[in-house]
Amino acid sequence: MPFDFRSLLRPNLPAASPAPFSGYPEFYFVGGNNDADSIPRKKLGEIAKSVLEREGGSLASYGIGHGPQGYGPLRTFIADKLEKRAGLKCSVDEILVTSGSLQALDLINNLFIEPGDTVIAEAACYGGAVSRLKKLGTNVVGVDLDEDGMCMDHLRSILGDLKQKGIRPKFIYTIPTVQNPSGSVLTLERRKELLEIANSYAVPIFEDDCYADLLWDGERPPAIRALDNTGSVIYCGSFSKSIAPGFRVGYLVADWSIIGQVLPTKTDGGTGALEQMVLAEYATTDFDQHVSELSAVLKDKCQTMADALEEQFGTAAEFTLPKGGIFIWITLPDQVDTSLLAQIALREGVAINPGAEWVVNPETGKHRLRLCFASPSKDQIRDGVKRLAEICHRETGIPMRGGNTTRAKL
């Protein structure tokens, strides 16, 4: 008889996985997967061979002899890249290499958050960040977004209200450049205003810049951290979007008062060393060229998805073209419940992110959805959006018009 673990498990665990992974659905429009053809496999392979032959012996040490903050040459590259692309000057001692930016989120949450704490975030926001905060018992307060990012008047009013209640939020979490999911870029003026407001309430900012290297529309404003001279901004980024999610390499940038406090809480024995070594050597020579080519591929796929949405959903699908990145944030008419749609569509081979999972207040995401376009081929984008429209029409009567035909209203 199998051992019964149930009475020993901690309460409030998430629902168990029903079965082992059996492959992706036919049309996979969720998650951060990227364009497989854009992975520079040959070059990465050559570099891996040369770096292993040269420095492979260091794999015998935790931290490959570079200490707990990560491989030195990678931190040097990150510092150079941030200065050049984000106007952000930092020393290698202010950089901590992490296992993806997800670990950066976990480390910072762990430093600040106790149950009952308050965090401010964009009203529509990366699902993994919101779910992490809520799991820790955080009260997440959402700030309205428009096409220029977080709305400063709303932020000011939220902070004022909280202060009246005696609440000082632990931080303002923001994705200012290619916001997830809206694809917007916070203007320079708003960045300065954000800093001013945050400092006046003595609230730090946690700036997540994961997608910023994949901006194709307009100039990249300086990072918020670059505009601050008090160290109040903790910054994180990643190579998951710009090079490969499979590498699991991200980074945290902050003053030593934060990095030094994070280090003893990062008890994972270090981030994958081979991947740091390969990335450092590849990125130092090829990063700019690579992200420029990758951005062009993504922009093209983004347009393909926008065209498919236009053709299949017509005016029923409202969206603003993102300024970079890998997703489109779509609003459908009020009567469509995208959580229900996502369940039905998945059974028919189309995976989508229902809006309720990508907003701070689930109710506001009910008729929204996020579609990722980086990983599927252009044919898959066209066919998958078509199938999604058909399912949506069958289930909700929306879109009324699509596929170049006028569908009967149910």
Added chain:
Amino acid sequence: MPFDFRSLLRPNLPAASPAPFSGYPEFYFVGGNNDADSIPRKKLGEIAKSVLEREGGSLASYGIGHGPQGYGPLRTFIADKLEKRAGLKCSVDEILVTSGSLQALDLINNLFIEPGDTVIAEAACYGGAVSRLKKLGTNVVGVDLDEDGMCMDHLRSILGDLKQKGIRPKFIYTIPTVQNPSGSVLTLERRKELLEIANSYAVPIFEDDCYADLLWDGERPPAIRALDNTGSVIYCGSFSKSIAPGFRVGYLVADWSIIGQVLPTKTDGGTGALEQMVLAEYATTDFDQHVSELSAVLKDKCQTMADALEEQFGTAAEFTLPKGGIFIWITLPDQVDTSLLAQIALREGVAINPGAEWVVNPETGKHRLRLCFASPSKDQIRDGVKRLAEICHRETGIPMRGGNTTRAKL
């Protein structure tokens, strides 16, 4: 003026790191670092090149298209290796690849432990396991060890006492094969007895087999999990000791009832993919030969350290030669406080693990220490043990005899 984060930080954080890493001390006898010359760099480099050219495109996906349990060929190798070397049959669906076995510990602790829970462990036990449990508010109860591993009479009496108090421990954590730090191997008879006792109290076992592939003295008994047919044993292992800690690849083996429950709690976006791909291909052809050669190197270094201890500490240092692995567990006379010794020695370039950090009840480790021999050269082992003896003599009068001279008693 720098932003003041102090009032925002969560209470009870560990002490901050005082300064960035500035290199290892001259004699580094702590941690799981391994023999650098034994890393098969050339072969790993060739494999990395070939696997990246062949499958590098899959790095564009989280989980490289193999789902959240890890790269398929690596899980196949792990299953084959466990059957062959540990008599443990498992399917690839019962294996979860983790970022080192440290993540396996975190995942299992997170599944079971709430503050106030009880866990049973060997009285002298891996410091990272004990510190993790204590940080979670666990009451860790230590079982006496002898040269054949955990003492079954003591375990029986502990479980009986706990039951009388109405306490059912969450699990028995054990390192049965090359126990850390004692280097002992739990006999087959005791493995069977352990299972019988644990099952009679309905307490699961968490078997940590990290060092088992580096056994050089005697035959490897079957894993405890291999002797059980109820699924009550959760098993973990690692490539950190057998191939390279820098890779950060370990594995958890359990029935699906546990694996399926762990999966939604592993929110790290997967374990490093390049490292899994390289390891899978390397290990499938070279694992046995590699660990056999590495074990011979380690055995030789172990003997060098034993000889140096004999020469420098004489009868003051009591230890049993380990049956494999990378460390020796040493008892000094009662009047030596190894926590103090470790602080002083570190300032003079010798890093050691004080016993208090490697036992369940710190008091019992006060005059013990753990010395790791895998990473330093044989000259470093000889010179470092000599320096340690000199420092120890100067500070405590012990060893009275050493360095082939009779030291004056203080």
